[in-house]
Amino acid sequence: MTMHSFLRRPPHADAAGPAAAPFRAMRWTASATLAALLLTACGSTPLPPWPSTPAAQRPNAPAPLPRAQQGKVVPAPLGQQQPQQPPRVAVVSSPLPPPAPLVVQNEGPMAPPYGAAVAARFPNPPISYSTPGLGLDRRAFTTNAELGLWLRSLADAAPRGATRTKLLNIGASQRGEPIQGLLLTRAAGTDPASLDTSGRPTVVLIGQQHGDEPAGSEALLVISSELAQGLLEPLLDRINVVVVPRANPDGAEVGTRVTANGTDMNRDHLLLNTPEARALAQVINDYRPILVVDAHEYTVVGRYLQKFNAIQRYDALLQYTTTANYPEFLTKASQEWYHQPMAAALKAQGLASDWYYTTSTNPQDKRISMGGTQPDTGRNVNGLKNTVSLLIETRGVGIGRMHIQRRVHSQVTAITSALRTTAERATNLEQVRSFVARDVSAQACRDQVVVEAAATPTQRDLDFLDPDTGADRAIRVDWNSSLTLRPTKSRARPCGYWLAAGSTAAVERLRLLGLQVMRVAEPGAMLAETYRETARETGDRQDVIGTIAGGTDIVRVQVSTVRSAVDAPAGSFYIPLNQPRANLAVAALEPDTQNSYFANRMIDDLGQLARVMAIPALVFEETE
Numbered sequence: 001m002t003m004h005s006f007l008r009r010p011p012h013a014d015a016a017g018p019a020a021a022p023f024r025a026m027r028w029t030a031s032a033t034l035a036a037l038l039l040t041a042c043g044s045t046p047l048p049p050w051p052s053t054p055a056a057q058r059p060n061a062p063a064p065l066p067r068a069q070q071g072k073v074v075p076a077p078l079g080q081q082q083p084q085q086p087p088r089v090a091v092v093s094s095p096l097p098p099p100a101p102l103v104v105q106n107e108g109p110m111a112p113p114y115g116a117a118v119a120a121r122f123p124n125p126p127i128s129y130s131t132p133g134l135g136l137d138r139r140a141f142t143t144n145a146e147l148g149l150w151l152r153s154l155a156d157a158a159p160r161g162a163t164r165t166k167l168l169n170i171g172a173s174q175r176g177e178p179i180q181g182l183l184l185t186r187a188a189g190t191d192p193a194s195l196d197t198s199g200r201p202t203v204v205l206i207g208q209q210h211g212d213e214p215a216g217s218e219a220l221l222v223i224s225s226e227l228a229q230g231l232l233e234p235l236l237d238r239i240n241v242v243v244v245p246r247a248n249p250d251g252a253e254v255g256t257r258v259t260a261n262g263t264d265m266n267r268d269h270l271l272l273n274t275p276e277a278r279a280l281a282q283v284i285n286d287y288r289p290i291l292v293v294d295a296h297e298y299t300v301v302g303r304y305l306q307k308f309n310a311i312q313r314y315d316a317l318l319q320y321t322t323t324a325n326y327p328e329f330l331t332k333a334s335q336e337w338y339h340q341p342m343a344a345a346l347k348a349q350g351l352a353s354d355w356y357y358t359t360s361t362n363p364q365d366k367r368i369s370m371g372g373t374q375p376d377t378g379r380n381v382n383g384l385k386n387t388v389s390l391l392i393e394t395r396g397v398g399i400g401r402m403h404i405q406r407r408v409h410s411q412v413t414a415i416t417s418a419l420r421t422t423a424e425r426a427t428n429l430e431q432v433r434s435f436v437a438r439d440v441s442a443q444a445c446r447d448q449v450v451v452e453a454a455a456t457p458t459q460r461d462l463d464f465l466d467p468d469t470g471a472d473r474a475i476r477v478d479w480n481s482s483l484t485l486r487p488t489k490s491r492a493r494p495c496g497y498w499l500a501a502g503s504t505a506a507v508e509r510l511r512l513l514g515l516q517v518m519r520v521a522e523p524g525a526m527l528a529e530t531y532r533e534t535a536r537e538t539g540d541r542q543d544v545i546g547t548i549a550g551g552t553d554i555v556r557v558q559v560s561t562v563r564s565a566v567d568a569p570a571g572s573f574y575i576p577l578n579q580p581r582a583n584l585a586v587a588a589l590e591p592d593t594q595n596s597y598f599a600n601r602m603i604d605d606l607g608q609l610a611r612v613m614a615i616p617a618l619v620f621e622e623t624e
């Protein structure tokens with residue numbers, strides 16, 4: 001079977017149901033990929049047939065993995081010793097304590113945002129999680145100092161079997177608070193090279209990029225403990241895990257979405273202006289995860305009450321990478337291997353889920369949009385690093401400590417599902433990653449690249465709650481689907497980009513994105529396309545909610561391209577597109593998008609940038 005037939009009719013195309021829709025929606029990338037593959041078939045790695053049965057269910061497969069069951073994480077028989085001590089985190093059964101007093105982080109009690117009828121729709125789970133911030137007498141969630149102590153105690157604990165743990169100091173916040181993580185592995189060592197050679201894929205779990213969304217952070221403390229010395233420990237036979245429970249400690253300290261300087265760090269993963277986003281980028285470069293999970297919470301009342309006279313119902317809202325040029329096989333892996341089992345795992349716990357969505361802050365605008373299509377969020381930027389990148393949002397913003405056990409339970413259930421998938425699909429995921437890395441590289445100089453894509457407007461019914469009775473209420477909404485991307489601007493895919501000497505700020509960011517940037521040692525000429533500005537305006541960066549917090553005004557240009565020979569002087573830079581993360585270079589360097597380094601003034605002048613249209617005969621020098 002040739003790659004041609006794989007792509008014309010993928011072996012998994014017989015999978016019925018919702019999986020088929022995203023694949024149809026992504027056909028425009030399939031045709032681009034097909035053309036590239038036909039031209040470069042010899043250089044590509046054939047992707048094996050899409051597996052339908054997880055390794056763990058095949059004959060002679062290893063024993064099943066731990067599974068979440070009736071509110072407890074229950075280990076399946078593994079033929080190995082059970083932990084000799086109880087997990088440090090007490091996972092206790094009912095009876096449940098009375099609900100904790102309703103408070104906002106570090107503030108006094110707040111008025112309940114809805115009455116008892118609505119609250120009764122969200123009973124506590126049949127399990128009670130214990131972290132510093134979940135204590136019954138607590139008014140504040142886990143402080144950053146407590147979080148550090150928790151991770152350190154897990155890192156310092158006596159080794160259990162082959163498990164190694166390491167406290168990671170991955171950076172400092174703008175106010176100097178440590179951003180810490182925990183690595184858990186059964187590799188021979190805890191350095192990235194040992195993880196690479198362990199034969200086990202690595203997962204990175206990130207919490208609380210938005211400081212007013214605490215459930216992800218508390219849940220990741222639970223997950224850390226259960227992996228280190230609890231019921232999730234057996235998963236470490238198959239995966240390595242890096243947990244970063246709190247990416248934005250300054251925001252968490254004061255209960256704000258943004259970082260100390262007012263930036264929405266989850267729109268900063270391409271620009272990398274904040275030390276917080278830079279710390280996460282370095283973690284991704286160091287540990288090369290195959291899966292990144294980004295734990296958030298979403299607004300429950302606020303503008304939904306205002307626009308629809310309704311209250312949000314879903315325990316969890318889920319979305320994977322939805323941005324232009326994301327490899328279609330990663331979309332399929334996200335959908336079939338991760339999203340579907342995660343939704344089923346939540347349902348089995350009595351937790352309702354749907355696609356992630358939000359709505360703008362404009363009260364007249366009743367459109368509902370799925371998470372955005374721009375390459376700026378962690379979800380989308382990490383996807384373009386050829387990972388499966390999942391957003392998990394629980395029902396929590398604006399309700400203080402209400403339902404916190406249920407929110408943490410939703411996060412733990414969803415994240416456990418993703419960990420299990422990675423363990424079960426480790427081999428398949430490595431095959432997909434190897435394929436897409438080579439396939440993205442092989443597309444350089446060929447066919448088209450999408451510069452901008454948009455969601456597709458449609459309509460659908462969403463379930464909300466009546467604010468007085470708590471009853472379900474279906475509302476038909478205008479719905480922008482990010483599952484169906486419409487390319488709105490495409491260009492010929494260059495062989496690479498040229499940047500003038502002195503573009504050091506841009507070069508530094510590109511390298512932090514994991515891109516190879518070469519420095520020209522001896523001058524030479526290149527066949528290139530330069531940009532000619534045809535229109536200009538200034539404005540703010542926008543997302544589907546409204547103006548992005550913390551941005552400076554940007555330059556929005558329209559351009560045409562002009563073929564010409566360009567002289568590349570010594571000391572200028574070349575970013576080849578025959579590299580696995582090439583699509584991040586496209587996102588950063590095509591100047592006429594709101595996220596580009598030109599729009600955000602890291603590149604001052606269009607003359608400092610060119611699209612290189614034939615492989616240049618230049619001599620490069622080694623750089624760091």
Ligand SMILES: [Zn+2]
Binds near residue numbers: 209210297
């Ligand atoms: Zn968030």
